[in-house]
Amino acid sequence: MNQSIEIRNVKHRLSTDSWLEIPELIINPGHNILVRAEAESGLSTFLKLISGVIPPESGAIRIFGEDLNYCNESIYQLIKKKISYVYQHGVMISNLTIQENMLLTLNFHVNELSSSEKTNYINDFVKPFEISHLLLKRPVELTFMQRKLFGIIRSCLINPELLVLDEPFQNFDSEYTAKVESILEKHVTQGNRLIIGTTLKQSFHFVDRLIVFTDYLKQPTQ
Amino acid sequence: MFQIIGDRIIAAFTGFIEFISFSIETFFKIILFSKQTNVSSLVLLRQILFTGYEALALVLVIATSLGGLIIIQLGPLLQSFGQNHVLYSILVMGITRELACVLTAFLIVARSGTAISTELGNMKVNQEIELIDSIGISPISYLVVPRMVGVTVACVVLSIYFNLAAFLGGWWVASFVRPIPFSEFSNMLLKTLSIQDIIQSIIKSLVFGILISLISAYQGLKVDKAITEVPQRTIKAVVYCISTIIITDISITLVFFIL
Numbered sequence: 227m228n229q230s231i232e233i234r235n236v237k238h239r240l241s242t243d244s245w246l247e248i249p250e251l252i253i254n255p256g257h258n259i260l261v262r263a264e265a266e267s268g269l270s271t272f273l274k275l276i277s278g279v280i281p282p283e284s285g286a287i288r289i290f291g292e293d294l295n296y297c298n299e300s301i302y303q304l305i306k307k308k309i310s311y312v313y314q315h316g317v318m319i320s321n322l323t324i325q326e327n328m329l330l331t332l333n334f335h336v337n338e339l340s341s342s343e344k345t346n347y348i349n350d351f352v353k354p355f356e357i358s359h360l361l362l363k364r365p366v367e368l369t370f371m372q373r374k375l376f377g378i379i380r381s382c383l384i385n386p387e388l389l390v391l392d393e394p395f396q397n398f399d400s401e402y403t404a405k406v407e408s409i410l411e412k413h414v415t416q417g418n419r420l421i422i423g424t425t426l427k428q429s430f431h432f433v434d435r436l437i438v439f440t441d442y443l444k445q446p447t448q
Numbered sequence: 449m450f451q452i453i454g455d456r457i458i459a460a461f462t463g464f465i466e467f468i469s470f471s472i473e474t475f476f477k478i479i480l481f482s483k484q485t486n487v488s489s490l491v492l493l494r495q496i497l498f499t500g501y502e503a504l505a506l507v508l509v510i511a512t513s514l515g516g517l518i519i520i521q522l523g524p525l526l527q528s529f530g531q532n533h534v535l536y537s538i539l540v541m542g543i544t545r546e547l548a549c550v551l552t553a554f555l556i557v558a559r560s561g562t563a564i565s566t567e568l569g570n571m572k573v574n575q576e577i578e579l580i581d582s583i584g585i586s587p588i589s590y591l592v593v594p595r596m597v598g599v600t601v602a603c604v605v606l607s608i609y610f611n612l613a614a615f616l617g618g619w620w621v622a623s624f625v626r627p628i629p630f631s632e633f634s635n636m637l638l639k640t641l642s643i644q645d646i647i648q649s650i651i652k653s654l655v656f657g658i659l660i661s662l663i664s665a666y667q668g669l670k671v672d673k674a675i676t677e678v679p680q681r682t683i684k685a686v687v688y689c690i691s692t693i694i695i696t697d698i699s700i701t702l703v704f705f706i707l
Contacts, residue, residue: 299586
């Protein structure tokens with residue numbers, strides 16, 4: 227299977243007076259990418275587009291060689307297992323506990339483990355971050371940082387080949403920043419890739435390519 | 449003026465076409481649902497529990513009262529004409545063919561239809577639907593199909609319980625005012641009740657259950673970005689559900705009448 231993400235002739239409206247225009251962008255395998263943007267510029271939409279969460283209004287995006295709008299169900303699910311998107315605000319399904327949220331991803335993508343093995347796997351995964359006691363709570367009972375951290379953990383549970391993160395360090399204190407960095411380090415060490423979208427000016431040693439988001443942002447004044 | 453009317457007609461027609469294609473997609477996704485029972489079965493069980501089990505007490509109270517009222521009100525009147533046996537025809541026609549399925553459906557609209565529409569609307573605003581899709585799970589097969597199956601099963605079962613409670617409870621309530629020997633009551637009722645009445649009642653409940661769940665889910669998923677759209681869509685879901693139930697009820701009754 228082709229491992230690249232190819233974006234061609236994409237136009238997508240961000241607001242009433244701005245839109246994304248990407249004539250051609252190819253993200254090849256083997257790179258960990260940082261997408262740098264200004265605040266409130268539509269970075270989340272850009273990241274959702276390149277990870278196949280939302281379809282473009284026009285143009286084509288081929289993720290791992292497939293256009294998700296036209297492929298069959300089994301290929302769609304296979305690609306969704308390979309690419310995982312982490313929401314900026316740590317979105318969780320509100321009527322499920324954190325553990326049930328985690329299990330939802332595992333139940334859908336992992337068939338070889340029994341129910342108790344999946345629960346143990348989640349507990350083992352979460353243990354180093356000292357937040358196991360929160361697993362039976364509902365998302366609304368958690369702080370923003372806790373919810374966001376669980377969002378990142380949930381995305382890493384199925385060990386996706388490509389992890390797309392929207393502002394993974396925003397509003398985090400040093401303790402949580404260290405926790406997230408350790409998750410991302412582990413992810414990269416396992417041979418997987420990252421795309422990090424951020425408005426922060428910090429740099430990451432595991433990133434080896436920079437995409438400047440404003441190159442694709444169009445506004446009437448430009 | 450004409451443009452406003454024209455625009456509204458076009459919008460209504462487009463909405464109807466969208467709803468039909470949503471319904472067709474949901475029926476196709478039943479196949480996918482059967483392959484995803486590891487993630488969807490919990491949603492189905494919770495829906496049956498909420499729509500069926502938790503509404504049972506309310507259905508039983510309404511059915512018992514209704515059955516009792518019909519017997520108490522019509523019994524003496526029919527007796528004065530020497531037409532006691534007509535009471536059983538009225539019970540079967542009124543309760544089994546119409547009221548059991550229609551009132552059960554209205555109760556389900558009030559409890560589950562509004563709940564489905566509100567829940568899905570809030571999930572849409574909070575990006576939870578998008579999240580489910582991003583994991584690779586089809587929101588239709590994970591959220592809509594179990595709700596449709598759950599509401600439909602609950603609607604049929606509650607309708608059966610409504611019938612039983614209206615007849616037995618009705619007889620019990622009426623026995624305080626106008627006692628009828630149970631053997632006479634049950635014999636006459638079973639003599640009057642035909643297979644066609646039962647089939648008609650089940651078909652109506654089945655169709656109502658499907659319609660309530662599809663309309664409510666569709667309206668919930670039509671919420672776009674603002675939380676203020678949720679109550680607006682919920683109101684639309686209730687209005688469309690009630691109108692559709694009445695129109696469908698008349699249509700099915702006419703079909704059985706012609707047949």
